[in-house]
Structures are given as C-alpha cells and as structure tokens.
Amino acid sequence: MIARLIDGVPARALILLGVLLAAALAAPLFASDYILTVLILIFYFAYIGQAWNIMMGFAGQLSLGHALYVGLGAYTAASLYMHFGVGPWIGLLVAIPIAVAAGAFIGFLAFRFRVAGVYFAILTIAVAEFARVGFDHLGWTSGSSGLFLPVKQYSGNDLWTLRGKPVMFYYLLLAATVLAFIGCRALLKSRVGYFWLAIREDEDAARSAGIDTFRYKMIAVMISAGMTSFAGVVYAFYYNNLFPEQVFHISRSIEIILAPIVGGIGTLFGPVLGAFILTGLAETLTGTLEMIGVDLPGAKQVFYGICLLAVIVLLPDGVWPWVARRLGLMERSK
Amino acid sequence: MSALLSVDNVSKRFRGLVAVDRLSFAVPAGSIYAVIGPNGAGKTTLFNMIAGVFAPNTGGITFAEERIEGLSPDKVCRRGIGRTFQIVRPFPALTVEDNVIVGALLHRHHVDDARAHAQEVLRRLDLYDKRGQRASALTLPDRKRLEVARALATDPKLLLLDEVMAGLRPTETDRIVAILKDLNRDTGITILLIEHVMRAVMALASSILVLHHGAAIAEGAPAEVVRDPAVIHSYLGAEDIS
Numbered sequence: 354m355i356a357r358l359i360d361g362v363p364a365r366a367l368i369l370l371g372v373l374l375a376a377a378l379a380a381p382l383f384a385s386d387y388i389l390t391v392l393i394l395i396f397y398f399a400y401i402g403q404a405w406n407i408m409m410g411f412a413g414q415l416s417l418g419h420a421l422y423v424g425l426g427a428y429t430a431a432s433l434y435m436h437f438g439v440g441p442w443i444g445l446l447v448a449i450p451i452a453v454a455a456g457a458f459i460g461f462l463a464f465r466f467r468v469a470g471v472y473f474a475i476l477t478i479a480v481a482e483f484a485r486v487g488f489d490h491l492g493w494t495s496g497s498s499g500l501f502l503p504v505k506q507y508s509g510n511d512l513w514t515l516r517g518k519p520v521m522f523y524y525l526l527l528a529a530t531v532l533a534f535i536g537c538r539a540l541l542k543s544r545v546g547y548f549w550l551a552i553r554e555d556e557d558a559a560r561s562a563g564i565d566t567f568r569y570k571m572i573a574v575m576i577s578a579g580m581t582s583f584a585g586v587v588y589a590f591y592y593n594n595l596f597p598e599q600v601f602h603i604s605r606s607i608e609i610i611l612a613p614i615v616g617g618i619g620t621l622f623g624p625v626l627g628a629f630i631l632t633g634l635a636e637t638l639t640g641t642l643e644m645i646g647v648d649l650p651g652a653k654q655v656f657y658g659i660c661l662l663a664v665i666v667l668l669p670d671g672v673w674p675w676v677a678r679r680l681g682l683m684e685r686s687k
Numbered sequence: 688m689s690a691l692l693s694v695d696n697v698s699k700r701f702r703g704l705v706a707v708d709r710l711s712f713a714v715p716a717g718s719i720y721a722v723i724g725p726n727g728a729g730k731t732t733l734f735n736m737i738a739g740v741f742a743p744n745t746g747g748i749t750f751a752e753e754r755i756e757g758l759s760p761d762k763v764c765r766r767g768i769g770r771t772f773q774i775v776r777p778f779p780a781l782t783v784e785d786n787v788i789v790g791a792l793l794h795r796h797h798v799d800d801a802r803a804h805a806q807e808v809l810r811r812l813d814l815y816d817k818r819g820q821r822a823s824a825l826t827l828p829d830r831k832r833l834e835v836a837r838a839l840a841t842d843p844k845l846l847l848l849d850e851v852m853a854g855l856r857p858t859e860t861d862r863i864v865a866i867l868k869d870l871n872r873d874t875g876i877t878i879l880l881i882e883h884v885m886r887a888v889m890a891l892a893s894s895i896l897v898l899h900h901g902a903a904i905a906e907g908a909p910a911e912v913v914r915d916p917a918v919i920h921s922y923l924g925a926e927d928i929s
Contacts, residue, residue, distance in 0.1 A: 544792050544801075551789040554778035561738065561772070563764035563793040563841050 358538050366682040377527055381520045389519050393591070395632045396526035397584060402612035402624030403533040404580035409610070410619030411537075411546065412573035413553030415474040418459075418481030420605035422452040422578045424488070426585025427595050431502060432494050434590075441515040445586050449579045455480070456578025460571045469556075478603060485601035494595075502593040515590035522591050529587075530625065533580065537621055540576075549573055553619070611657060615664045617671025626673045631660060690749075691716040691877045692737070692845055697746030697756070699732050699901075706732040708901035709746070714845070719871055719878045721888045721909075724898035725922050730881040731773060733898070734849050737879075738770045739763035751844060765793065769838030770847040773881075775830045779823035783814055783833055786822050790840030805840055812836045812866060828859040832866070839870070848880040852887045864890045885923070889913070897922060 359367060380392060401419065408414045429451050430444030439447075459480050463473045489497040510517030512525070540546045548569045551559040560566050589595055599605070616627025635653045642649055668675050677683050690713035699707040707729040714720045722730050735741050737748055742757035749755070755763055764770070769790075778786050787808055791801035809815040812832045817825065822833060831851050838846060848867075852860045864887050871878055882888045888895065888909065895912040897905040899922065905915045912918055 542798060544796060544798060547785065547789050547792055547798070547801075550781055550785070551778050554780055555776050557760075558772065558776040558778065558837075559789070560760040561764060561770050562790045562837060563761050564789070565761050 357542060358535065360542075361684045363682060363684075365680070366677075369680075369682070374531065381523055386519070389523055391632060391636045393519060393523050393526060394636075395628045396523070396530045397587070397628075398609070398612045398632055399625040399628035400526060400530045400533050401581055401584045401609050402616070402628055403530065403537055403621075404577050404584070405609055406613045406618065406620075406624050407537060407540070407549075407580070408573050408577040410613060410623070411541065411549040411553065412570055413549075413556075414570060414573060415470070416477045416574075416577070416606075417474045417603070417610070418477030418479075418606050419577075419581055419609045420601050420603070421455060421477070421481035421484050422581035423585040423588060423605065423609070424481075424484060424595075424597070424600040425452045425455055426582030427589035427600055428488060428494050428500070428585075429582075430586040431500050431589040431595055434502065435500065436493075440513060441586050441590050442513065445583060448582045448586055452578045452582030452585075453575045455484075456574040457571060460574035464567045464570050478606070481601055481603065481606060485597050488597035488601060494597075497597060499594055499596040501595075502590065504593045515587070519591075522587065525587060529583065534621055534625065541621070545569060545572060611661065613671075615660055615672060617673035620671060620673045620677075622677070623671050623673040626676070627671070630672060631657065634660070689716055690714060691751060692879065693749045694733075694737070695747045695749070697733075697736060697743045697748060699729075699736060699741060699743050706901050707736070707743070710898075710901065710903055711746075712896050712903060712906060714877060714879055715894075716844075716877055717871070717875050718893045719867070719880070719891050721892035721895045722879070722881050722898060723883070723885075723888060723895060723922065728898040729901035730898055731849060732901075734770070734847055734881060737763070738768060738847060764841055764843075767842070767844040768847060769841045769843030769845070771831075771834040771838050771849055771851055773849040773853070775827070775834045777822035777825070777830055777833050777837070779821070781822055782818065783820055783822055783825065783829075783836075784809065784818035786833055787836045787840045790837040793841045801840075805836075808836050808840045811870065812839070813862070828855050828862075831855065832863065835863075835866075839876075843876065845877045845879060848878060848882075850881055850883060852882060852884040855884075857886070860884055860887050861890075863887070867891060885913075 381389060384392060405416060405419050408416050426448040429448035430441050433439035433444040433447060434441065459477060463476055468476055488494055494500050507517050510521040512521060548564050551562065551564060552566050552569060556566055611631055612627030613624040615630055616625065617623030635656055638656050639653060642652060664672065693713040695711050697707060697710050698705065722733065724730055736743050739758050739760040739762065747754055747756050750766060750768060755766060778789065784805055787805035788801045791804040795801045795804060806815065809818050812835060814829065814832055814836060817829060825833060835848065835851060852863060867878060868891060870876055892909050894907065895909050896903055897912060897918045904917045904921060905912050913923060
C-alpha cells in the first residue's frame with residue numbers, strides 16, 4: 354500500500370517531505386504564540402484546500418460555496434455540544450453525514466439536470482447563501498446573534514472534548530492535513546482518481562470511455578463535503594463562536610479556494626504550499642504594517658488580490674508545479 | 688456470419704432536417720464495415736446514434752442481440768462498443784499511458800492490471816515509446832492513434848472509428864490501415880468506420896455502405912460499390928471533379 358503511494362516519486366521529494374514534516378512537528382517547540390496561531394490558520398486552509406481540490410482539481414467541478422460544508426460541520430457539532438453536551442467527535446459523526454447529504458443534494462440537482470461550469474458554481478453559491486440566511490433565522494442555533502461555546506482558561510489539553518490550548522489544535526490540523534494529503538494521493542492513484550481526471554479533462558470523452566460520470570462526480574462532491582465539515586467542527590471548537598454571517602459568507606468560500614489556486618489546482622502539494630504562501634505572507638504584511646505604525650484596513654484583501662494576479666499571469670498552473678520542476682521533484686512515469 | 692450490430696429502419700430528424708432516413712443495415716461479427724458518403728450525408732449522426740449520443744426518432748439498433756438505442760454513451764460503451772471522435776478528444780493534461788489506463792479501467796478494478804493492458808494496447812498502436820508524454824504534446828497522427836488506443840482499451844466487441852485517417856499523410860494512413868487489419872485478424876474485433884480516404888477504405892473494408900442524404904444508395908463488396916453508377920454520381924465522381 355505504502356509502496357504504491359510513493360511509487361515513482363523521486364527520493365529527494367520523499368526526503369523533502371520528511372524534513373518538512375519533522376519541521377512541522379517540531380515547530381511548536383520554537384514558535385511564539387503568535388506564530389503558532391498563524392500556523393494553525395495555515396494548516397486549516399491547507400486541509401480545506403485539499404478537500405476543495407478533490408472537487409475542482411481532480412473532478413473539475415468548481416465549487417464556490419464550500420463555506421456551506423464548513424458551516425454545517427461547525428453548527429452541527431457546536432449545537433449538539435451546547436444542547437446535549439455531545440462531544441465534538443460524536444458531533445463529527447453527525448456533521449459528516451449532514452454535509453455529505455448537502456453535497457449530494459447540490460450534486461444531484463446539478464448533475465442530473467446537466468448544470469455545469471459557471472452555472473454549477475452559481476448553484477453552489479446559492480445553496481451556501483440559502484444556508485446563511487436560513488441559519489440567521491434558526492432559533493435553535495441562536496440565529497444571527499451567534500452561537501457561543503463556553504470558554505475558560507484550560508490547564509491541560511483534552512483532545513476528546515477539543516478543549517485546550519492552541520498547540521492541540523495545531524497538531525490536530527497538522528494531522529488532518531497529512532492524512533488528507535495521503536488520502537488524496539491514494540484516491541488519485543486509484544480507479545476513481547483516473548475517472549475523475551478523465552471527467553475533468555473532457556466529460557463527453559469520459560462518458561464514451563464508459564465512465565458513469567454522474568456517479569463519479571457525486572462521489573467527488575460527497576467526499577469533498579464530508580472532509581470539509583471536519584474543518585468546520587475544528588473551527589467551532591477553536592474559535593468558540595459562530596455567526597451565520599461569518600461562517601457561511603461567500604468571502605469564506607473564496608478564501609478557501611485561494612490556497613489551491615495559488616499553489617496549483619489539481620496538485621497534492623498545491624493547497625499546502627498555497628496556504629503557506631498566502632497566510633504566511635499576509636500575516637507578515639499585517640505584522641510589518643503594524644510595526645511601522647501604518648493602519649491600512651483591507652491591506653490583506655488587496656494583498657490577496659495581488660498574489661492571485663501574479664500567479665495567474667506568471668504561473669497559471671500554480672506555484673507548486675513550477676517549484677517541483679525547479680527542484681526536480683516531478684513524478685516519473687513507469 | 689451473424690450480425691453483431693444491426694440498424695433497423697432508423698431515422699433522425701433535427702427540426703426540419705432529416706439527417707438519417709429510415710436506414711437499415713447489418714454489420715457481421717468479425718468484419719470491417721465502412722460507411723462512406725459526401726459531407727452532410729448523415730454518417731456522424733448515424734455514429735452518434737449507435738454510440739448513444741442521440742436517440743433515434745424511429746427504428747431500433749440491436750447490438751449482440753440486445754436493443755441499445757437510447758442508452759447513454761457510457762452504457763453503450765459498457766455493452767462493448769468503443770468509439771473515437773472525428774475531432775480527436777484525448778484527455779490533454781494526462782500522459783498517453785494514463786489516457787489509455789482510463790479506458791482499460793472500465794473492466795478492470797486494479798490500476799496495475801489496467802496499466803499492463805494499456806501498455807499492451809499502446810504497443811499495438813505504436814505509441815508505447817511515447818507513453819510518458821502528455822497527450823497535448825502529441826502530433827495529430829499520434830493523437831488519432833491514441834484515440835483508437837483509448838477506445839480499444841475498453842475491450843470492445845465493436846470499434847467505431849470516425850474518420851481516423853482524415854488529415855493524415857498517405858504513409859500515416861497506411862500505418863493505421865496496417866494496424867487495424869492486424870487487430871481485426873488477431874483479435875476478431877468488428878470494426879465500423881466512417882471514412883473519406885478511399886485508399887484506406889478499399890484496403891480495409893470487407894463491405895461498404897454508401898450514404899447520401901441520410902439514406903443508403905448502395906451496399907456491398909468494395910469492388911462492386913465503387914463501380915455503382917449512383918455512387919459515382921453522388922460521391923466518387925464528385926470527388927474526381929473537385
């Protein structure tokens with residue numbers, strides 16, 4: 354199994370992976386509290402970017418409403434915790450099916466009635482917006498006034514209840530990113546992965562090669578939605594407050610897709626690298642501006658815009674394919 | 688020989704235009720059957736009906752003793768009909784080998800089995816040495832053969848080839864003709880092809896069907912069909928003038 358996953362990967366790429374992983378594992382020993390929160394953000398976006406990439410990068414289905422699955426995961430787990438005292442991991446077991454069902458609903462509507470391309474993207478936005486408005490009026494989750502989880506100073510880290518210090522969330526999201534990376538690699542090297550790429554490249558030709566495109570697109574949406582909902586659960590227990598206007602907002606959906614676009618859509622390392630570049634540089638920018646005493650609201654958004662422009666103009670395939678070529682990390686075919 | 692594919696009284700209309708008009712013919716198992724005719728005769732429409740892109744307005748299509756008209760393209764392919772597109776449609780960002788693996792995975796669940804099969808098919812189509820290249824980097828003749836390879840990898844009983852020789856130089860045409868002949872002889876696969884290149888048709892086909900305005904004007908052995916006055920008038924003769 355492991356041999357299959359690393360088949361064709363150059364040794365230096367494996368060594369680099371190992372070094373990066375070791376650095377990530379050791380980071381909390383050296384990082385300040387501030388750097389740690391930045392790293393948490395980076396792995397949060399790397400993980401969700403990987404989930405989104407399954408739909409867009411592998412199966413070619415553009416979702417601009419992934420905040421929906423984040424929000425559903427966050428609200429499900431948080432509500433269950435607040436109302437019934439159900440812990441986040443049990444909550445996750447409820448959140449995943451709900452997010453998967455939402456993804457299946459969107460997928461069914463779109464793929465059954467041949468809603469494709471930008472129209473599909475608009476549908477994903479629409480459903481996320483419905484959810485935002487709906488949750489604004491849903492009394493059970495405190496509507497627009499927001500849902501708050503009790504916060505106190507924690508002496509220890511309890512992984513089972515997700516109550517603890519940032520370092521616990523850091524390792525949790527790091528583990529999630531690593532598992533998502535391995536899982537996506539396995540998917541990509543499997544039958545379903547080949548079928549996804551075929552659909553992405555040319556759906557009609559894929560159908561003519563015997564692929565039941567409806568079925569495999571549904572699988573992509575459902576896996577992506579389920580994976581994304583986990584990030585929502587972590588979000589809820591990390592930030593301890595949820596507002597529909599925040600979690601379901603379209604700007605959240607856009608934020609999610611920036612890392613894989615900058616890093617390289619359809620690549621496994623793209624979402625991770627993109628998250629490092631965007632979040633890392635944006636935080637550096639904010640920090641620098643603060644240090645020199647300049648107050649520029651919206652500087653981060655402008656910076657994201659510039660990054661995106663630069664990548665689209667200079668490296669339309671994303672930063673990772675370029676880096677991989679430069680460092681000789683491209684996969685060899687047999 | 689029994690018929691592997693039979694088309695019975697099939698019609699297809701696009702609004703006022705009758706593209707295929709009450710057409711009937713049968714393709715014997717193991718044969719190489721060519722459909723020729725001038726542009727707009729309804730050849731590609733006929734192919735699209737067999738491959739499941741369109742459902743016919745009337746009539747039935749029987750493949751391996753089962754009715755297949757109106758089935759979706761993926762279902763038709765799973766029944767054992769592989770097709771190529773007139774304008775080639777490889778998966779551009781994938782390697783040549785991965786393109787063919789996609790086809791091979793239809794009836795194989797393990798990627799390694801599919802790769803082994805794909806490599807076998809690529810050898811047959813003279814593409815083995817180019818298997819690591821991206822499909823988008825191939826020349827047109829190579830893409831045409833890749834298109835055949837992908838269809839062939841799905842293990843079809845019937846291969847539908849939509850103008851695979853169009854735009855090729857004579858040497859390239861001869862190369863594909865030789866490959867298809869060997870394939871038919873070695874595996875017994877039935878081939879139905881649409882073709883304008885008469886040099887290829889004459890070298891390959893055991894039977895020819897001539898379409899004109901959506902209807903058959905002649906059918907039979909190649910030598911007889913090309914001497915048919917109606918065929919010369921509507922198709923071959925016209926080619927000589929132009």
